[in-house]
Amino acid sequence: MRLGVSSVFSDDIAIDLGTANxxxxxxxxxxIIDEPSVVALHNKRGVREMLAVGExxxxxxxxxxxxxxxxxxxxxxxxxDFLATEEMLRQFIKRAKSSTGFRRPRILIxxxxxxxxxxxxxxxxxxxxxxxxxxxxxxxxxxxxxxAGLPVDEPAGSMVLDIGGGTADIAVLSLGGVVQARSxxxxxxxxxxxxxxHVRREHQLLIGEVNAERIKIEAGTASQIVNxxxxxxxxxxxxxxxxxxxTIVLSPQDIALALNDPLERLAEFVQRSLExxxxxxxxxxxxxxxxxxxxxxxxxxxxxxxxxxxxxxFVIPDQPKHCVVLGSARVLQQLQGREHLLIRP
Numbered sequence: 277m278r279l280g281v282s283s284v285f286s287d288d289i290a291i292d293l294g295t296a297n298x299x300x301x302x303x304x305x306x307x308i309i310d311e312p313s314v315v316a317l318h319n320k321r322g323v324r325e326m327l328a329v330g331e332x333x334x335x336x337x338x339x340x341x342x343x344x345x346x347x348x349x350x351x352x353x354x355x356x357d358f359l360a361t362e363e364m365l366r367q368f369i370k371r372a373k374s375s376t377g378f379r380r381p382r383i384l385i386x387x388x389x390x391x392x393x394x395x396x397x398x399x400x401x402x403x404x405x406x407x408x409x410x411x412x413x414x415x416x417x418x419x420x421x422x423x424a425g426l427p428v429d430e431p432a433g434s435m436v437l438d439i440g441g442g443t444a445d446i447a448v449l450s451l452g453g454v455v456q457a458r459s460x461x462x463x464x465x466x467x468x469x470x471x472x473x474h475v476r477r478e479h480q481l482l483i484g485e486v487n488a489e490r491i492k493i494e495a496g497t498a499s500q501i502v503n504x505x506x507x508x509x510x511x512x513x514x515x516x517x518x519x520x521x522x523t524i525v526l527s528p529q530d531i532a533l534a535l536n537d538p539l540e541r542l543a544e545f546v547q548r549s550l551e552x553x554x555x556x557x558x559x560x561x562x563x564x565x566x567x568x569x570x571x572x573x574x575x576x577x578x579x580x581x582x583x584x585x586x587x588x589x590f591v592i593p594d595q596p597k598h599c600v601v602l603g604s605a606r607v608l609q610q611l612q613g614r615e616h617l618l619i620r621p
Contacts, residue, residue: 287373287381289408290604291365292416293399295350296441296464296571298330298364299601300372303609307598309368313441315360316346329364338484352442352461353388353416354395358402365406380409384608386416386600387619389445390459400621413619414607415457416440416600417447420569423603424593428452433557434564437546437582437590438600439463439572444542446549448557453616455557460545464572466538467492474534476516479524483513493574497528498539498581528576539578543585550588565589569599 288303293313300309311330314337318325327344328336336346349360373381383403387396396413403411417438426434428449438445441464448456468488475481475488483491495509508527515522546566550558566588568579573596583590593599607614 288605288608289369289372289381289383290601290608291368291383291385291403292419292601292604293350293361293365293385293387294440294571295348295353295443297597298368299598300368301601301605302372303605307601308372310597311368313348313350313364314346315349315357315364316340316344317360318344324359326363326367329367334486337486350442353440353459354391354442355398355402358398362402362405365403369407380407382410382412382608383408384412384414384604384618386414386419386604388440388443388459389415389417389447389457390443391415393621396619397621411621412608412611413621414604414617415445415447415454415619416443417445417457417569418449418454418617419601419603419607420445420599421447421449421567421603422606423599423601424567424569424596426567432564433553433560434567435549435561436567436569436599437542439542439568439570439578440600441465441571444545444570444572446546448549448553448561450557450560456549456553458545458549460541462538462541462545463570464489464492466541467496467535467572467575470538471496471531471534474530475511475513475524475526478530480516481511481513481522481524482516483511487511487513491526491531492535495526495528496531496535497576498532498535499577500529500532500536535575539581540585543582546582546586546588550586562588565591567591567593569593569596571597573597 290301292299298313312334314333316327316333349357420438421436429452444460444463471488512523579590
């Protein structure tokens with residue numbers, strides 16, 4: 277893989293292409309885009325025309341007339357709709373490029389640790405089609421570890437659990453290299469689905485994914501112990517028995533109960549990863565703790581709840597949602613020294 281040197285006539289762009297949100301970092305300018313990975317399309321006689329991307333498209337979810345569809349072009353961290361993803365990337369790259377950028381940018385994109393070669397190639401080809409001059413790939417939890425400021429070059433183990441929208445990824449690094457990287461399709465979207473199922477089962481109320489995400493953000497907590505977040509949330513949905521609109525009130529403890537299953541699966545995921553490590557590295561992580569990054573780290577008390585279930589300390593760094601894109605940007609700036617962390621498409 278030939279890296280070359282950065283040109284003053286192009287922008288270097290790091291992209292965290294996520295199932296729920298896409299973040300774009302331009303080297304020298306910081307994170308300039310943090311928007312939902314949503315696309316709105318007008319379907320006219322079989323021809324799809326782009327209407328909006330990001331926040332504008334997300335506002336249309338569940339509200340579009342016939343002929344207009346809003347979609348999430350990524351599923352479980354990988355591309356499900358190639359054309360929509362390409363156009364979304366094209367729009368974000370266009371907005372990210374500076375007015376002095378004369379050449380197409382070099383782009384580093386993060387992918388789930390469990391992405392297959394076919395899925396990696398799809399991301400690579402899509403970024404090239406969207407206007408990149410060169411495309412590099414890195415595993416999300418590896419980028420997250422660097423973005424979180426973990427001492428990955430030391431002769432000791434560092435572990436990160438990156439909880440995104442579609443996947444949760446784990447990476448263990450030591451001596452500047454990757455010892456272990458794995459992925460689980462249980463993350464933010466699974467939490468939203470768990471809330472939808474709980475509200476339907478316990479209250480016979482039908483709510484959508486936008487409402488479920490709002491519940492998680494505004495009143496969600498990982499712990500059922502009543503000593504944390506106390507905010508209640510009023511939710512309106514359709515009564516499944518009478519078919520009429522109905523409003524209920526949910527407490528944080530209701531949400532914690534709803535999230536029990538995805539949290540248990542995350543705890544088991546971390547436990548299995550620790551069991552598969554050499555004893556020396558496992559001891560390092562037990563002493564240092566596991567860093568939680570990604571949007572899932574913002575769930576109230578997720579660190580203390582995972583610590584209770586796994587028996588290892590969990591730590592949330594500053595700006596956990598930005599760790600992947602910040603780490604990707606740092607790797608992009610140090611390509612010559614970090615080339616071994618890149619993965620081939």
